[in-house]
Each structure stands twice: as C-alpha cells, then as structure tokens.
Amino acid sequence: MSRWVAWLAAALILSSCHRHVIPEPSLPPVSAEAASTAPNDPTPERATQSGSGVARPATAKERAAVDELVRAAESVRQLRLRRPVTIEIEDGDAIANNLRSQIEEVEIERARLVYGALGLLDADEDLRSMFAGVLGEQVIGYYDPDTGRLVIRDDVMAGLAGAFGPEQAQEARLVLVHELVHALQDQRLGLGESYEKERTADADNAFRAVVEGDATLAMLAHALRQQGIPLSAATAGIQQMGDYLDLNALVRGEKLDDAPAILRVTLVAPYLRGLQFVAAVQGRGGWPAVNNAHRRPPTTSEQVLHPDKYFAREPGEEIEMPDNQEVRAAGFERIEEDTLGELELSVYLGQGRPSATDEEAAAGWAGDLLAVYGRDDVAAVIWWTTWDTDADAEEAFRAARSVSPRNSSARVERKGRSVLIVRGLPAKLHRAVRGDFTSFARRIKAAPAPPELRPNLIY
Secondary structure, three states: OHHHHHHHHHHHHHOEEOOOOOOOOOOOOOOOOOOOOOOOOOOOOEEOOOOOOEEEEOOHHHHHHHHHHHHHHHHHHOOOOOOOOEEEEEOHHHHHHHHHHOOOHHHHHHHHHHHHHOOOOOOOOOHHHHHHHHHHHHOOEEEEOOOOEEEEEHHHHHHHOOOOOHHHHHHHHHHHHHHHHHHHHHHHHOHHHHHOOOOOHHHHHHHHHHHHHHHHHHHHHHHHHHOOOOHHHOHHHHHHHHHOOOHHHHOOOHHHHHOOHHHHHHHHHHHHHHHHHHHHHHHHHHHHHHHHHHHOOOOOHHHHHOHHHHHOOOOOOOEEOOOOHHHHHOOOEEEEEEOOHHHHHHHHHOOOOOOOOOHHHHOOEEEEEEEEEEEOOEEEEEEEEEEOOHHHHHHHHHHHHHHOOOOOOOEEEEEOOEEEEEEOOOHHHHHHHHHHHHHHHHOOOOOOOOHHHOOOEEO
C-alpha cells in the first residue's frame, strides 16, 4: 500500500483538471487561444497574455513522449481519443497567472458570503490572493476542456525526459496519464459539456469526485499494470485506504497548510474520496460502469462517501425554505442559498478538530438547504438540515451546538430528525424562524421516504 500512497500523492500534488479550484464553484474556461504544436525544434517561447511567465508549444520530441503515454492512457482506460490533444509547456509563473486570471469576482464574493457567514472563511481576507496562492503552489499541470489543451509545467516535462532521474520521470508519466484521462473524458464522455451544467455545491463536489477519481484510478491502474498487477486485485484495498490515510500528511504545502479547512478538504476530496468511489464503481462493473457514472453522476457527496447509496440511487431530500416575513420586515434580504451536503457539513461540524472534519457527525445526512440573508454589512444564516434517523439528528445537533458561536445571534435546535442552525441573526427574530422550522419539522416523517416516493420538502 505504501507505493499506492506515493502514486496518489503524485496525482494530488502535481495534477489538476482545470475548472475546480475554489471550493464548490467551478472555474470558467481559460481565455487564451489554444497553442499550435510546432513540428520541429527549436520551439519559440512566447509571453502569456497576463504578461508574466513563458508558454510554448511542445517540441516534436516532447510530443512523441506524450504520444506514448496517450497510448498507455487509452489502453488502461479502454477509450480512444477522437483527435490529437494540443500540448503546451508553461513555466510556473504562466500557469499561476493563467489560473489567477480565471478566478471570477462573482465566485469570490459567493465564497465570501456563504463560507464567511458560516465562520469557515475570514470574510475580510483577500480571498483572491489566498486561492491563487494555493493554486500556484499545488497545480503544475492541467487539461482545459474548452480549448482541448494539455498544459504541462516545464519541470514536469523535463522529468518525463529523464532530466531529474528515474523516480521523477515515473512521477511525470503518472501525472500525464492522469491528465490524458481528462482528455479522454472530454472527447468521449462530454466533460466540457458537463462542466456547463448548473449544480448545487453538494452536487458539484460529487461531480468532481467522478472526474478526478476516474483519472486517479486509471493512473494507479497504469502503475499497477507496469508491475504485472491487475486492477481487480487492488480495488477492494483502494476503497478501504481512506480509513487510515492522513490527508494532512499526504498533501502538504505552505499555503495549503495555512488555508481554511473548507478549501483544503474540497480541493483534496475529489481525488481521494473520488478514487474510493470510482474504485467501487469500477470493481462492480468495470470501466463501462465508470463511463455510466459520467453520464449519470452521483447527485450528492453522500453518494460518493457511501457508494452503496449511489448504487441504490438514494437522492438527498430536496428542501424549499420560504422567506420569513418578519426577517424581511427587519431589513434582511435573501442573497444566496445552496445545498452543501455531507462533505461540507463534515467541515462545518469539524471546526477545531485536528482532522478539520467530523465525518461521524455528518454521516446520516439526508438533505439540507442553507439561506444567507444580508442587511447592510451583516450576513446571517438560516440552515435547515434533515437526517436519516432521530439518532443521526441528535449526533449532528450536538456537534453543531459545539461549534456554534456563543452569542445571542446564534441558535441550534432539533425537532425529530431535523436540525436548525442559525448564525448572525438578531435574537428577536429567532422566534419567527423557529416557528417556520417547527412547522417544517412536523411534516418530516420518522424516516426518509423511499427514493421513488420522496417529495420535495416544502413548508
């Protein structure tokens, strides 16, 4: 298992598909035009559009080296490219600047609103610089489905050529197999189109787990094949590896270590938790089943964390929360709402813990809807959550109460298998909010309805 951990670390640290670096929203496409591949050496360098960093097309020799890995990725993943992938080599500055330029202000503000109101981010911090710093430190290659480009950092390409020794060359090969699987996903499974779909935070975390878990499993399958080991001999162990793998020890970086847990966890989870999920899918139905998971991805992070719920097609309970008239009369306007799901709830409930998550308290999630209200420069949260059983709700209630601010603007309450979380709302409005929640909770049955009979839960 130690070799698997090393290979997984290589994928986590060295690779990234392009559009998923702020927690839960996806990044927009790169605006730079696709580079053309030069047929002969020498290859001219050019400045990037940002004016900092150097990008160039691959040389013929580099292209040939990548083509060998294309054949390996096609073989292990049992898919074939429809057209060649454009290869571009960039230095670290060029990659960092390209990624930084594509972090849209609307997504920064959304993260500030939602996670700032929950106390998971410092709303006064320069979030653009923080996100860009983490990305610049971690991402040194990516596939861009909008332009069909595979961008490779210059030192990774040098490693592929053997400039730094056999170990670095092997890491480079693994990373490029991972990224080439993203190209296969794009050309054969509609990755680019899938990124355009609107999703909740929870559904986006689940979708990204399929994308990255697939590429990481294929990378491991390639490494195992080189040792003569079939993937079928490893899938069961891969599914269990998260039980003893320390993410904080596996993926390190000065800026990542200092980043808030909501960023760290949602950045890393698609690789590790996605790997475990895709291993379960692949072990059950082979690569065709993984292809089907792209076409019909899990709809919740719960389905990723507990694949049996995906196989049973168990959806989350859909909740609709009406505007409270007293809250509106007090000058508060609903400015954002979302479903965060089990993964992000584990981060909220795990505040202050060494692991930064409380997976046990978040397990048993059935559904949630979070609404952010704003008045002047004040942000308040009203969060309705439902749980599989009363016992699950009680465990979540206790965890939520333990991380709730000790002031009059916060409240945590449980009714049956529903839990209410309030933050930042004046105490005089709590009674009205509790009234809506109590009416909602009374309509919740003792256990979730079967998936085929599950209605929207609306007050």
